Amino acid sequence: MTTKLQGGSVTRLLLNDRGGRWFLATLAIATVLVLALNLLVPESSPLHVSTYMVTLLGKYLCYGLLALALDLVWGYCGILSLGHGAFFALGGYAMGMYLMRQIGDRGVYGNPDLPDFMVFLDWQTLPWYWQGFDQFWFAALMVLLVPGVLAFLFGWLAFRSRVTGVYLSIITQALTYALMLMFFQNDFGFGGNNGLTDFKDILGFDLQADSTRAVLFLLSSLALIAGYLLCRALVNSRYGRVLVAVRDAESRTRFLGYRVEHFKLLAFVVSAMLAGIAGALYVPQVGIINPGEFSPINSIELVIWVAIGGRGTLFGAVIGALMVSYAKTWFTGAFPEVWLFALGALFVVSTLWLPKGLVGVVGPVLERWRTHRQQPALKEVADHG
Amino acid sequence: MVESTHGKSIPDDTLLYLDSVTVSFDGFKALNDLSLLIRKGELRAMIGPNGAGKSTMMDVITGKTRPDEGKVLYRQADNSSADTDLTRFDEAAVANMGIGRKFQKPSVIESLTVWENLELALAGRRSPFATLFHRIDQTDEQKISDTLDLIHLAERRDDLGANLSHGQKQWLEIGMLLLQEPELLLVDEPAAGMTDEETFRTADLLREIARERSVVVVEHDMEFIRALDCRVTVLHEGHVLAEGSLDHVQNNQQVIDVYLGR
Numbered sequence: 001m002t003t004k005l006q007g008g009s010v011t012r013l014l015l016n017d018r019g020g021r022w023f024l025a026t027l028a029i030a031t032v033l034v035l036a037l038n039l040l041v042p043e044s045s046p047l048h049v050s051t052y053m054v055t056l057l058g059k060y061l062c063y064g065l066l067a068l069a070l071d072l073v074w075g076y077c078g079i080l081s082l083g084h085g086a087f088f089a090l091g092g093y094a095m096g097m098y099l100m101r102q103i104g105d106r107g108v109y110g111n112p113d114l115p116d117f118m119v120f121l122d123w124q125t126l127p128w129y130w131q132g133f134d135q136f137w138f139a140a141l142m143v144l145l146v147p148g149v150l151a152f153l154f155g156w157l158a159f160r161s162r163v164t165g166v167y168l169s170i171i172t173q174a175l176t177y178a179l180m181l182m183f184f185q186n187d188f189g190f191g192g193n194n195g196l197t198d199f200k201d202i203l204g205f206d207l208q209a210d211s212t213r214a215v216l217f218l219l220s221s222l223a224l225i226a227g228y229l230l231c232r233a234l235v236n237s238r239y240g241r242v243l244v245a246v247r248d249a250e251s252r253t254r255f256l257g258y259r260v261e262h263f264k265l266l267a268f269v270v271s272a273m274l275a276g277i278a279g280a281l282y283v284p285q286v287g288i289i290n291p292g293e294f295s296p297i298n299s300i301e302l303v304i305w306v307a308i309g310g311r312g313t314l315f316g317a318v319i320g321a322l323m324v325s326y327a328k329t330w331f332t333g334a335f336p337e338v339w340l341f342a343l344g345a346l347f348v349v350s351t352l353w354l355p356k357g358l359v360g361v362v363g364p365v366l367e368r369w370r371t372h373r374q375q376p377a378l379k380e381v382a383d384h385g
Numbered sequence: 386m387v388e389s390t391h392g393k394s395i396p397d398d399t400l401l402y403l404d405s406v407t408v409s410f411d412g413f414k415a416l417n418d419l420s421l422l423i424r425k426g427e428l429r430a431m432i433g434p435n436g437a438g439k440s441t442m443m444d445v446i447t448g449k450t451r452p453d454e455g456k457v458l459y460r461q462a463d464n465s466s467a468d469t470d471l472t473r474f475d476e477a478a479v480a481n482m483g484i485g486r487k488f489q490k491p492s493v494i495e496s497l498t499v500w501e502n503l504e505l506a507l508a509g510r511r512s513p514f515a516t517l518f519h520r521i522d523q524t525d526e527q528k529i530s531d532t533l534d535l536i537h538l539a540e541r542r543d544d545l546g547a548n549l550s551h552g553q554k555q556w557l558e559i560g561m562l563l564l565q566e567p568e569l570l571l572v573d574e575p576a577a578g579m580t581d582e583e584t585f586r587t588a589d590l591l592r593e594i595a596r597e598r599s600v601v602v603v604e605h606d607m608e609f610i611r612a613l614d615c616r617v618t619v620l621h622e623g624h625v626l627a628e629g630s631l632d633h634v635q636n637n638q639q640v641i642d643v644y645l646g647r
């Protein structure tokens with residue numbers, strides 16, 4: 001879809017990215033197909049895709065965008081963030097605050113000025129940091145700015161002090177943990193451990209309506225496509241090659257005159273914003289955001305998605321996110337207590353036997369198959385020539 | 386004329402002057418009151434036993450290691466009046482002032498191709514935004530092609546850095562160094578891992594480069610040093626032991642005792 005619209009520049013962008021072309025085409029076709037089967041095929045038909053399924057897939061696509069964001073910093077710049085879930089959750093909270101304000105006087109307490117949890121806490125006025133969130137444009141801006149500014153401040157301090165490797169991973173983990181504890185506090189003003197929920201509508205559209213769900217799914221898919229093209233443009237540029245240089249030989253890159261901390265900072269901020277967008281699309285689809293989204297285990301799961309899919313390829317990260325999330329849904333339905341062990345096993349298997357992830361295994365096989373198929377044709381040409 | 390710490394005057398065509406530099410690691414003095422002067426356009430060889438402090442000296446000049454005492458004065462081409470004390474700057478800043486470095490252990494970017502490595506080194510603006518929108522033009526492509534020919538890697542331009550031989554990595558690094566268009570090149574053990582023929586080609590190349598730029602070369606290979614045909618400084622325990630022509634230092638009894646005679 002977008003690929004057609006933008007013509008030349010997108011074609012150039014994907015010129016050497018066979019995996020990416022395949023991935024985007026599949027995603028676009030699947031999106032159209034799912035929407036058609038949901039909206040056009042009657043519910044009685046066995047081909048009908050339920051709205052529940054549409055929303056579930058929309059949720060996976062948000063995870064895919066989050067994985068893409070992590071791959072940009074981890075796969076290309078070597079920054080193993082174990083706290084990327086924090087940026088996702090912050091984007092989610094910004095959207096959640098807007099959805100809370102949209103409830104208006106339809107809450108349990110019927111207070112037109114205050115969300116239910118504030119009435120419950122006996123608060124009289126709306127705190128300053130909730131101002132403006134009744135406006136969609138303001139909330140949308142915060143979806144980008146809050147994760148972006150936090151990433152900027154954090155990255156500025158960490159990268160300038162040359163904190164790298166395990167130490168950096170540990171402090172990113174500490175960051176998301178600290179945020180989780182803060183959001184758990186009732187006094188912090190974001191609904192405590194219940195978080196934000198009971199949303200009614202978004203921009204006037206009923207969140208429970210099939211059509212709204214379909215649009216949210218479509219937007220998630222478009223965001224993933226746009227995010228992919230943005231990341232691909234970044235890594236294809238000379239900037240992207242500096243990122244790779246930083247990943248492979250950070251010190252060497254400094255001696256070439258590049259200010260490594262600035263390069264890391266830009267990638268980190270862009271990545272945090274993408275994660276924020278993913279969170280903002282996720283919340284209206286799942287209908288709730290609570291401090292659990294900050295929990296360290298979420299960020300670790302995210303790293304496992306990227307590792308299993310194959311880091312440093314962009315599409316591999318997304319594929320990993322989709323597959324592991326699907327496996328999780330299935331496992332938690334069938335054997336809920338086994339999931340964490342299965343996840344751990346997947347991680348061990350992928351680090352020991354699949355250092356380049358699934359993409360690193362499937363890619364070469366496809367390549368061999370393709371050359372195999374082409375060889376007889378070449379031979380024929382040679383025989384005739 | 387500028388006065389040094391010791392009251393000696395520094396000649397006008399000085400490019401770099403290390404003024405009583407001391408670096409200690411946990412009390413051990415890797416550089417001990419080291420003073421050294423490099424003139425504009427000079428080719429200088431540095432020799433000395435393992436651990437003499439040769440690489441540490443390069444670390445100090447390039448902003449990697451901050452000395453405990455002393456200054457590193459650098460006189461850039463564009464402002465010949467004011468000297469810069471390099472010890473107050475970091476690696477990226479020093480590199481952008483026109484000082485390039487080849488490491489002792491060859492360090493090219495392994496997952497970039499030969500061409501991409503060279504493109505990375507290409508002189509130009511270094512900010513993230515500048516690199517984001519950078520489009521390589523024909524002059525730059527020509528420069529990279531010329532360098533590829535010079536370092537005999539034209540056929541391997543699309544190979545990954547990781548797949549080069551040790552000697553080829555050394556050459557690639559020299560090529561990267563050239564494309565940075567530095568005023569001063571610091572070259573640490575360029576001939577390590579090279580065949581005899583490659584070694585002599587490297588010496589020729591460095592002599593060629595030194596026509597337009599200043600070059601400091603560290604090496605252990607005496608044949609190579611002789612081929613460079615330049616002034617030689619012998620470093621020992623972080624201090625200059627002798628300086629002069631190769632014949633002069635080779636006949637110095639102290640040098641024979643600590644280095645050559647072993």
Ligand SMILES: Nc1ncnc2c1ncn2[C@@H]1O[C@H](COP(=O)(O)OP(=O)(O)OP(=O)(O)O)[C@@H](O)[C@H]1O
Pocket residue numbers: 410415433434435436437438439440441442489
């Ligand atoms: N970061 C460091 N920490 C502790 N000691 C160091 C460090 N860097 C260098 N040294 C010590 O300083 C001394 C000088 O090292 P340097 O690498 O400068 O020697 P060199 O002359 O380059 O030797 P070589 O010919 O082996 O390359 C050595 O004894 C080394 O162990």
Ligand SMILES: [Mg+2]
Pocket residue numbers: 439440441489573
């Ligand atoms: Mg050394």
